[in-house]
Amino acid sequence: xxxxxxxxxxxxxxxxxxxxxxxxxxxxxxxxxxxxxxxxxxxxxxxxxxxxxxxxxxxxxxxxxxxxxxxxxxxxxxxxxxxxxxxxxxxxxxxxxxxxxxxxxxxxxxxxxxxxxxxxxxxxxxxxxxxxxxxxxxxxxxxxxxxxxxxxxxxxxxxxxxxxxxxxxxxxxxxxxxxxxxxxxxxxxxxx
Amino acid sequence: xxxxxxxxxxxxxxxxxxxxxxxxxxxxxxxxxxxxxxxxxxxxxxxxxxxxxxxxxxxxxxxxxxxxxxxxxxxxxxxxxxxxxxxxxxxxxxxxxxxxxxxxxxxxxxxxxxxxxxxxxxxxxxxxxxxxxxxxxxxxxxxxxxxxxxxxxxxxxxxxxxxxxxxxxxxxxxxxxxxxxxxxxxxxxxxxxxxxxxxxxxxxxxxxx
Numbered sequence: 001x002x003x004x005x006x007x008x009x010x011x012x013x014x015x016x017x018x019x020x021x022x023x024x025x026x027x028x029x030x031x032x033x034x035x036x037x038x039x040x041x042x043x044x045x046x047x048x049x050x051x052x053x054x055x056x057x058x059x060x061x062x063x064x065x066x067x068x069x070x071x072x073x074x075x076x077x078x079x080x081x082x083x084x085x086x087x088x089x090x091x092x093x094x095x096x097x098x099x100x101x102x103x104x105x106x107x108x109x110x111x112x113x114x115x116x117x118x119x120x121x122x123x124x125x126x127x128x129x130x131x132x133x134x135x136x137x138x139x140x141x142x143x144x145x146x147x148x149x150x151x152x153x154x155x156x157x158x159x160x161x162x163x164x165x166x167x168x169x170x171x172x173x174x175x176x177x178x179x180x181x182x183x184x185x186x187x188x189x190x191x192x
Numbered sequence: 193x194x195x196x197x198x199x200x201x202x203x204x205x206x207x208x209x210x211x212x213x214x215x216x217x218x219x220x221x222x223x224x225x226x227x228x229x230x231x232x233x234x235x236x237x238x239x240x241x242x243x244x245x246x247x248x249x250x251x252x253x254x255x256x257x258x259x260x261x262x263x264x265x266x267x268x269x270x271x272x273x274x275x276x277x278x279x280x281x282x283x284x285x286x287x288x289x290x291x292x293x294x295x296x297x298x299x300x301x302x303x304x305x306x307x308x309x310x311x312x313x314x315x316x317x318x319x320x321x322x323x324x325x326x327x328x329x330x331x332x333x334x335x336x337x338x339x340x341x342x343x344x345x346x347x348x349x350x351x352x353x354x355x356x357x358x359x360x361x362x363x364x365x366x367x368x369x370x371x372x373x374x375x376x377x378x379x380x381x382x383x384x385x386x387x388x389x390x391x392x393x394x395x396x397x398x399x400x401x
Contacts, residue, residue, distance in 0.1 A: 019369060020369050021223070022218075022219050022222040022223040022369070022372075023219055023223075023297075024219070025218040025219050025222065026216065026217075026218060026219070026302050029215065029218070071274065071277075071278060072274070073296070074270055074273060074274055074277070074296040074299055075267070075270035075271060075273075075274055075299075078266055078270050078299050078300065079263070079266070079267065079270075082262075082263065082266060083263075112266060112299075112300045112305065113300055114219045114297045114300050114301075117296075117297060117299065117300050118293055118297055121293050121296055121297075122293055125292075125293060164381075166381040166382075166384050166385040166388070167377070167381045170215055170377075170380050170381075171377045171378070171380045171381030171384070172377065172381075173377070174373050174374065174376050174377030174380060175373070175374050175377040175378075177373045177377075178369075178370045178371070178372075178373030178374035178377065179370070179374075181369040181370040181373055182365075182370040185368070185369070185370065
């Protein structure tokens with residue numbers, strides 16, 4: 001039990017996907033303009049990551065390994081995740097139209113994204129069990145959402161600040177992200 | 193026509209540089225630029241994938257049903273990436289290990305898909321190849337610049353050779369994550385200033401871009 005808890009906390013703060021592994025930066029900089037959008041995005045990413053890494057684990061363990069075609073891992077996972085996201089979008093649209101109104105646009109954005117593809121690849125590489133994969137995926141999703149929300153709050157404040165002309169927009173966003181990464185560094189070494 | 197082809201190639205270098213201006217495919221720009229050799233390998237792989245993929249997409253563009261074009265493009269990209277992964281694993285196993293998961297992630301780089309969708313699916317093979325190659329060169333260039341700065345300042349070496357005096361104690365932050373973010377922030381704004389400056393001086397001479 002402790003094992004799982006440490007893995008979860010590690011994924012949320014120590015090995016934060018955005019700030020220490022640099023995955024999902026496109027979304028991180030693209031959607032973090034305002035707080036509610038980034039919170040929605042964070043939740044959508046968490047849901048997709050958890051579900052798709054469970055699928056990916058099953059496919060890897062019961063299809064790719066027995067047939068000895070692990071060199072096809074990348075191509076399989078990409079197609080798996082893209083079609084899974086499509087399917088999820090249809091299901092959500094059919095059964096919970098309200099949720100779809102909130103999440104719909106984000107779902108399409110994450111169909112092909114580094115963070116969603118990177119996670120199952122890292123799970124496979126580290127040889128996690130099924131349970132651990134899911135916990136790791138969920139933790140990473142929460143970590144991603146946390147970073148998004150922090151970043152969005154900073155950027156909302158920045159809009160009122162007097163930033164040098166050439167640094168406006170992306171430039172200052174990167175520097176803020178650097179400061180966030182620096183503060184997350186305080187957690188490093190806390191959990192191996 | 194010649195000017196047109198040159199324009200197609202060269203716009204990726206500075207004016208539409210994939211990292212500094214378009215700000216696409218940032219993940220590798222930060223993740224593998226802590227040493228120059230890794231960054232250059234990554235740049236080469238991406239150039240190769242983008243050129244090949246643009247070529248393939250521009251050939252098949254008339255036969256692909258528009259509704260399924262994105263899955264087709266992704267399959268094509270994933271195939272080329274797998275090929276380059278296997279090649280690298282066979283001929284440069286150490287580099288392969290260093291690049292790790294980021295190599296597989298070339299599949300989902302926004303820049304590759306956006307070139308396939310935005311350029312190759314509307315153009316004939318020759319300009320498409322040039323476009324992919326030019327964008328790849330711009331990417332390679334940006335990666336090399338970022339990695340050179342990070343390796344020289346953060347580690348005192350360039351391509352593994354010691355270039356700083358032995359009394360120099362490197363600030364580790366440049367190799368670690370925060371330094372990468374901050375450095376790219378300044379590089380992006382530097383690039384913005386440069387382009388603005390060029391535009392202004394052209395406007396002053398009464399030329400149009």
